[in-house]
Amino acid sequence: MxxxxxxxxxxxxxxxxxxxxxxxxxxxxxxxxxxxxxxxxxxxxxxxxxxxxxxxxxxxxxxxxxxxxxxxxxxxxxxxxxxxxxxxxxxxxxxxxxxxxxxxxxxxxxxxxxxxxxxxxxxxxxxxxxxxxxxxxxxxxxxxxxxxxxxxxxxxxxxxxxxxxxxxxxxxxxxxxxxxxxxxxxxxxLPTAAPPTVPHGLRAPQDAAAATAAPSPPSPPPAPEPLPAAGAPYPGGPAAAPGSSSADTVGGPPTIDYAHPRRRRTTTEPPEPGPRAVPSPEADRPPAPVAGDASGWSLEERLYNQVWGMFEDLARTVAAYRSACDFAESRMDRELDDALSDPRLRLAGTANAARDAARARHDELVAQAKAVLDRDLAQLIAESEVVEPALPAAYARWANPVWHGHGVPEEAPLALRLGDLHLPERPDLRIPMLVRAPLERGLWIDNGRTGSEAAMTMDTDRLRRAAMDMAVAHAVRLLAVHPGDRFSVHVIDAAGAGAASLAPLVAAGVLAGPPAAGAAGVTRTLEVLTRRVDLVQMAVRAGAPEELPPDVDVADQLLIVHDFPHGFDDRAVTRLRYLADEGPAVGVHLLMVADRDEASAYGPLLDPLWRSLMRLSPVPDNHLADPWVGHAWTFEPDLPPRGSRVLEQTIDRIAAARRDARP
Known part of the structure; x- marks a missing residue:
């Protein structure tokens, strides 16, 4: 068939x-x-x-x-x-x-x-x-x-x-x-263009199109912001790549932009086929999945590309199922209209039979599409069950046992896991959401209730605490999967409302200094980081990146901003926008925890800031989209299991590694 x-x-x-x-x-x-x-x-x-x-x-x-x-x-x-x-x-x-x-x-x-x-x-x-x-x-x-x-x-x-x-x-x-x-x-x-590297972070589909600069791009279906970071290479030519997204919370979901035995023939004529073998049940079964069977120079890269391959396969197989269902529905509607509009069928009394036949053909097409979907989903679930336990710490869930034996590495990772993505056809099939490291876009954890059904059902204080806990978990993961002296972490918590979530980081002494409080603390922290960006940019343009003043911290910088815009004046807002735009290229990365509605007093002044950041949610929310067919994917944050001490143990190891790295 x-x-x-x-x-x-x-x-x-x-x-x-x-x-x-x-x-x-x-x-x-x-x-x-x-x-x-x-x-x-x-x-x-x-x-x-x-x-x-x-x-x-x-x-x-x-x-x-x-x-x-x-x-x-x-x-x-x-x-x-x-x-x-x-x-x-x-x-x-x-x-x-x-x-x-x-x-x-x-x-x-x-x-x-x-x-x-x-x-x-x-x-x-x-x-x-x-x-x-x-x-x-x-x-x-x-x-x-x-x-x-x-x-x-x-x-x-x-x-x-x-x-x-x-x-x-x-x-x-x-x-x-x-x-x-x-x-x-x-x-x-003939010359060829330089092969693209796997994109960093997530990009909106329009950003990916601009990056490839094709004279006339193909016409993909309209897409809503996610998942690269993996495929072509992640996802894109993906890996989804993690650009600015014009499809922000105002205009719709943003999209992800995640990118994947030499034998010579002796004749151009195909050989004569031999006797046809009788197929066995085993021959019809798909091959057993293997962790790391994608292309790549290292196991980490192969797993990264494999995750993005799974992401793309799930996006496309669900798109095919939905397309088949839509086709079956439209064909049934057309056939029912024909049956009702044909007077010969009404007079002959066969209109009911025509309607039943149309519905039967619809059900048959949907059943066939569902069978194909179930087959593909079963294979992806089997692959996920093999791949998930094999992921390194940078890609693994906090519940993965790899974190209990994890030591601070000597090299930076290829990507970071921010959470999971799934579609309504199979919510239990979770695809890791990976973004390339170092981050090309800052992260914005939305602690507001507007635009999210799940957030609307939560108490405001619980939602804000969940958002800050999520920011701390991301910061700990970032420190844990990089060498001990790679990152310096700064915190702006103008009102001190995030003290409970920040307590483990403060107690372990892994921050560059105490969290900045009040307007004076906000100004001081932003001055230090904007000066670093300016000096590094000038040194790079002068061709002497090593010639920096001795008081400039050459490590990458992570700035966590809590409760923006509390404590920010117009000058501080301008500096924050500058860091968001210019910082990632010179090793200054932004992680904001904020409610966009609370910053509405600034009007459109801050719209470029929000669009430059990748929005995440502390509760399940379907605000992300893939770059292939534009599904609305539900993002689910990955947090340490309740009652587990994995975060505290990881922070202790980070603190020990940082002490060892000091001269």
């Missing part, structure tokens, strides 16, 4: 040798791109096209046609290749856009000709180059995903987005579409 895919849905590929069948509504070029785990071309010439039709494991047709057959041997694909994209391109002189021709259909078939999965490319408009399907590695095997997104500026824009610089992308596009003979350009010599 053929799996009918909708955009974003994936399907396992159980056979190594498959055939991709393209039935287009107009003559098109069929190409295949070979990309790494971050979605970037694995090599400057890693595109199979009519001028160079062979890649390891791939053979594309050499002509423009309405139908194509592409032979793929997944076992022969180079190990550096993690994604194969099936690209359809309108040739020069043909139709101006895919929206003006009948929808194309792309199928994956086994060697015997039976279709395994099919996808109809609907909803296209101005695109002239489209990624139809994508094969990608997952847990030792391969999956195929329906993509159906493209570029109005054509193949050159698609290639530029995949990592080629402008001239190289234009040249390769000209060769692939036949505008320039392939012998006129040596593709292997």
């Amino acid at each position: 053929t799996a009918e895919l909708v955009r974003g849905q994936n399907h396992p590929v159980s056979q190594a040798r498959v055939e991709i069948r393209v039935s287009a509504g107009t003559p098109v070029l069929a190409l295949v791109s070979a990309c790494d785990d971050a979605g970037r071309l694995a090599a400057p010439d890693a595109v199979a096209h009519p001028g160079a039709s062979g890649l390891p494991g791939v053979q594309v047709p050499e002509a423009v046609a309405g139908e194509h057959r592409i032979a793929v041997d997944l076992d022969a694909v180079a190990p550096a290749v993690h994604r194969l994209g099936v690209v359809l391109v309108l040739p020069p002189g043909g139709p101006a856009r895919f929206g003006a021709v009948p929808a194309s259909y792309v199928a994956v078939a086994d060697p015997e000709g039976a279709e395994l999965a099919g996808y109809t490319l609907t909803g296209l408009d101005a695109e002239t180059a489209v990624v139809a399907l994508e094969f990608y590695r997952r847990q030792g095997g391969w999956k195929v995903r329906a993509v159906g997104q493209g570029y109005a500026d054509g193949l050159g824009a698609l290639l530029a987005d995949a990592g080629l610089d402008g001239p190289a992308a234009t040249a390769l596009a000209a060769v692939a579409t036949g505008l320039v003979p392939s012998g006129d350009i040596t593709l292997a010599a």
